[in-house]
Structures are given as C-alpha cells and as structure tokens.
Amino acid sequence: MSKRNLNIVLLCAGKSSRLKFNLPKVILPINGKTLLERSLANLRKLDPKKTIIVTGFKKDLVVDMARSCNYKNIEFANQKSQIGTGHAVKQATSLIDKNSIVLILNGDTPFVDIDTIKQSISSYLKNNSAFTIATSFPKEVQGYGRILRDNDNQLLDIVEDKDCSSEQKLIKEVNAGLYLIDSNLLKKYIGKIKKNKNSEYYLTDLINIFVRNGLRVDSISIKDERKFVNINTFDDYKYAHDVDKMFVYENCIKNDIFLSDPNTFHKDFDVKISKNVYIGPNVILKGSTEIKENVRIEGSVYIDSSYIGKGSIIKPFTCIEESTIGSMTRIGPFCNLRPGNKIKDKVKIGNFVEIKKSSINKESKISHHSYIGDTEMGTGVNIGAGTITCNYDGFDKYKTIIENDVFVGSDTMLIAPIKLGENSTTGAGSVLTSDLPPNSLGITRIKERHIKNWKKKSKK
Ligand code: UD1
Ligand code: MG
Secondary structure, three states, X not given: OOOOOEEEEEEOOOOOOOOOOOOOHHHOEEOOEEHHXXXXXXXHHHOOOEEEEEEOOOHHHHHHHHHHOOOOOEEEEEXXXXXXXXXXXXXXXXXXXXXXXXXXXXXXXXXXXXXHHHHHHHHHHHOOOOEEEEEEOOOOOOOOOEEEEOOOOOEEEEEOHHHOOOXXXXXXXXXEEEEEEEHHHHHHHHHHOOOOOOOOOOOOHHXXXXXXXXXXXXXXXXXXXXXXXXXXXXXXXXXXXXXXXXXXXXXXXXXXXEEXXXXXXXXXOOOEEOOOEEEOOOEEEXXXXXXXXXXXXXXXXXXXXXXXXXXXXXXXXXXXXXXXXXXXXXXXXXXXXXXXXXXXXXXXXXXXXXXXXXXXOOOOEEEEEEEEEOEEEOOOOEEOOOOEEEOEOOOOEOOEEEOOOOEEOOOOEEEOOEEEOOOOEEOOOOEEXXXXXXXXXXXXXXXXXXXXXOOOOOOO
C-alpha cells in the first residue's frame, strides 16, 4: 500500500425514511450484527489512520454503538440536517488529513468486504487516479445511481434513480457507494457541489465536477453484486438477511464445514468455525462462539458464546451458554449447560443433565438426570443417575467439591457446602451433609425391611 495515510469517511447520518423505521438504519441488525458493527469490523482490518463517522439523525445512538465497538482512531462529524451525501461528506472534510487517500463508504452497504476494498485501493493507486468509484451490475438496478459513460467508455457522471430519464433507467451499471479520492482534491472541490432540484447535495455530482476539471476519474467493477446490497427499503432489509445467509453458506462450503440444512442454520457474525465440522439441522450459534476442528453438532442445538474443543460431539436438543468445552467431549442429548462452566477433555455429559458455574475435569462422567451447580469436579469422577448438588438453601449458594476418582451412587443428594475426598464412594440414595474423607464410603440409607405375606389393600 502507498505511504499516504488512509482516512475513512463512513456516512451514517441519514434518516431511514424509505425504510420507515424511526431509528438510524445503520443500527439495524442483520442476523445478529448491526450494519454499523459489520462495517467497522471490516474497516478495522485496513488499520486506517483515522475513521470519521458522519452522524446526524438520532446521532447519540450511532455514536454509542460505534464507541462500543472499541474501534481505534474514530472521530465523529455532525450533519445537522440530512440534505444529501455530498453535504454529509463536507461535514467531515475539516477532520480529514492533508495528502491522504480518503475512502468514503455508505453506511447502508454492510457486505462490502475487505478484499473488495483492498482491490479498489490497488486500482486507485495503480491508475494514479484522482477519484475512483466502485460499480456493479445488480439484477435489480432500481434505487441505485446509474453510471453515465462517453463513447470511449470514460466515466462522465452518475445520475440518481429518481432523476433518470426512461433511457437512463435501462443502464445496468450502477454506483456501488464506495469512493476513493485524494484528500486535497476532495477538500478543494466538495464545496462546488450545487444544491439540486430535490434540494440535496449529491456526492455523486463530484464525478462530473472532476471530469469537467480534467481530473482523472476511474471505476472498478465488482463482480459479486451482493457485496453492494444497499439497504434503503424494507424489502432491501429482508433481502440483506438472505444475502448474509448465502455468504455464510458459501463460506462454510469453502472451509469444509458441512451444513446438513443451510435453511435452518443460524450463525451470528462473530462465530468462528474451524474445518471439518458437521452441523445438523436447526442449529443456532450465537455471540462469540468458537467451534474447533472435527466437532459434530447434531440437530436442534443452541450454543451461545461458548468454546467447543476439537472432536467433541454435541447431541440433539442441547443448550450451551457461556461455557468452554474441551476436546473429545460428548454432551447431550437434552442437556442444559448454563453460563460459567469449564468442562475439560473426554468428559461425558449425558441426557437431562443441567450444569451451572462448574468445572468438570478430564474423563469424568455425568451420564443421566443430574443437577450439578457451583461444583469443582476432579478427573475420572462418575456421577450416578439422579445426583443433585443441593447448592441453594433459599438464601445463599454453596460449593461442592468432588475430588479425583470419586464414585457417586445414583440419586445422591450432596448438601453443599460439601467435599467428597479423593477416591471416595457414596451409596445410592444417600443424603450427605458433611465432608467425606478420601477412600471412604458415605451412606445414609435406612435399614431395609421385608415384611412377608403382605396383603395389598383392595378397593372393595
Ligand atoms: C446512494 C448514491 C447512489 C448509489 C447508492 C449505493 C448518492 C446521491 N447516491 O444512493 O448513487 O447507487 O448510494 O448504495 O450518494 N447519508 C447521510 N446524510 C445524508 C444522506 C445520506 O449521512 O444527508 C448516508 C445514509 O445514512 C447512508 C448513505 O449516506 O448510509 C447513503 O445514503 P442513501 O440515502 O442510502 O443513498 P442512496 O439513495 O442509496
Ligand atoms: Mg442507500
């Protein structure tokens, strides 16, 4: 890349008038991530010298969201009244560095990816251009500015959809909303944009101003029109969700992630999935979830902000929240892992098990119908069916410690705080209230009686 600084101007001041939302459109989510968060997540990869966000309509909402993204070198310019993209850029010019390259992006095109931007910057530099714009050829051109060229195919002007003659409406090449421009020339010419018949200042008029002043104007055509989906109307917003899903699906295929039913798979923007992962139908992966190699997630599973280690298997109808799971561990079916669990390698957690705020060490097994809460469990522990750590007395929560190689018999109630020493055993059906020393048996069963020749009561 060139030695000139990169400054970014992101246009986010507009009202969502065509969308009929009473919120800035850049704070609307698409599959769990807002347009603004998506733009910033991409732009930070360019490591720009500064990024200026132009805000206006309900600006505090936009500023707060941008700040929450922890994005470096961010500045805000305020556009008091929303009178066009040209006017919006003008509000940012005093903040733009001299002798820099300015990347101007519309805030309502959330799928412009880093490769496309880098490709556009390279083309701008290679051509030694004063102004480079990206164009595309979408199937549906309505709503986009059309590209006007002369007989030598040189860019002449951009004419907005609502201002097009019936002939111009037929033009298939449109303005994608990504502009690269020399900062000194931008500062010099931005004031030359005139108010048009719609009482707006169009940034796109700058093309013709440059052409008339003999400055070099170029375009780069981007093949994948979906990268420039522009969200103006509710139909655009709906379509953007479908496009996002298409991108997710394509990325999965590229990375050897097998989706058995792409239509019922939901993945938030920040979710990371490694290679050779199988994902069954109806799977929802949310927040900062990370799935490592060779994991198998069977159908109807919900995972939020959790880590699943290599080769683990998540069986159907399982919910995992804010937990880390080691490698080669098997969880479910019908398992509820509430927040705060650290589950290590080769653990087995079976059906109808609920675990909360607990650490479960290697090779331990909790195979059926148990509640484990606020527990520290060692390695090689076996928890029998129906075991409950009774961690709550109605007022406070207490800890259970189960050391290595403990065998907990079925239906044991462990009244916390309690510690089961290493290699100890509990008898099935016991209710333990005090610490059990290592290598001992804890049993609280009442003596069994057999009454012979017992006569059942009859209704008669
Ligand atoms: C714009 C382009 C059009 C292009 C399309 C691609 C202009 C005049 N037209 O049209 O050629 O094909 O994008 O996506 O630029 N904004 C402000 N202040 C304003 C007006 C808008 O900050 O006063 C912001 C909006 O929040 C939005 C962006 O600028 O993020 C683009 O505005 P929008 O109204 O969506 O422009 P389009 O009609 O889509
Ligand atoms: Mg738009």
